[in-house]
Amino acid sequence: MTTIVFFEPDGTRREVEANPGESLMEVAVRHGVEGVDADCGGVCACATCHGHIDPAFFGRLLAMNDTEDAMLELVEDQRAANSRLLCQIQVGPELDGIVIKLPGVRR
């Protein structure tokens, strides 16, 4: 089992279990974690799955592609050096214990 820790926009800590092969977005949605809307269902077209990744893990993730980097411009005001779109990150055992802060979706 891989444990993922999300901090919802209001600061609530949610520790949840991930299944291998799921994306971090899917883990959040499946557990009803607040702050991930996933409008596009994970095809990197909405940026409503934005999270700030635990710096200790950030460098271990596969680098983001151009599309994701471009999509992150949509949330520029919430973007940080450790920003990622969670639908683009596949869960594996190496992510056990990762902490993700969710800045929240603005509408």
Add this chain to the structure above:
Amino acid sequence: MPHFDVLIVGGGQAGAYAAIQLRQQGFVGTVAIAGRENELPYERPPLSKEYLLGDKEWERLLIRPASFWQEKAIALLLGLEVTAVQPTARQVTMNDGSSLGYGKLIWATGGEPRRLACPGTDLKGVHVVRTRAHADAILGQLSDVSRAVIVGGGYIGLEAAAVLRKLGKEVTLLEALPRVLARVAGEDVSSFYEAEHRAQGVDLRTSAAISAVEGLDRVSGVRLADGSLIECQMVIVGIGIIPSVEPLLAAGIKGENGIEVDDFCRTSDENIYAIGDCAAQANRFAGGAVLRVESVQNANDQAACAVKAILGEAQSYAAIPWFWSNQYDLKLQTVGISSGYDAAILRGDCAARCFSVLYLKAGRLIAVDAINATRDYVQARKLIEEWAMIAPEDLVDTSRPLKDLPRL
């Protein structure tokens, strides 16, 4: 009679998101969703894409897991259709004869796929794609199909064509108008997609007129007005939707092609809201024209708008329309509304399969179609929100990002 403080009719994208937003915004009253489909709320876009292809299993389409609705105390009354609304009594009647009372009603019923108006459309093997049941019916038949005809060159038809080609089927796509995507995109985009589909082996025919779907019990072919017959074992019709609004219209709520709503998604009855594909609203990105926008973006943003109004924090709807469509390895992203454009500027190289088309009206950027060009899509979104004016000769200059171009 059960009573809910907020009763949502339709458990699709907009209805589900309205319920999610109510709880997220701290609403503590009773909430129910009455939905005709006997399914937990799910996303429709994959029905013509990954789900049809077999790339994404059903559970991954769910908007939230079953436990979520329980934890949030959102009652799901599934398999029930609302057949009548009594606005004065604030109650609705269901197809099982029961009634529900409401404080506020949110109408989020989407639409019914438009059917072909020619003989033979009720033959076995003639499909539409709006629901899981529709997609499953197609999937259930696919192994017996070598040739399929797709009717309609909109996004859904084109996506279905791409999937069926990937699955090795012979595909003919029939579009009644002179070009595909005619209602939503400019000519450059249409001709690009026509060429792509043809290169992928789709027999794509525009200005095609169908006189009948033929077959005994099952479809065996599609007869065109010129007398020719296209043999096939399956027909998929993707020619738009008709909004599901009869019960509200019958109750005297204003509307025609969709239920008319104000800037706060409120109908002509102050206790009834309408959101998503079935709602017609003045859109500031279409010069204030009243229209129905059929997209996940619009469903979610209107849901959030209606919820704010119900919670007494009304804010005018101002969300910019955006949309995506994935076909083959092409990622189309659209932002703004292009209708009424007077100039379309091609930025980038169609042959490189990475370009965007920028639509201008009176010199201002109103919409963009970006194909494998996410950065243009993202940056154009901000420019459209600002009604930016940029010189056409600058817009074509791909050596500079859109956001760095000088404004006039």
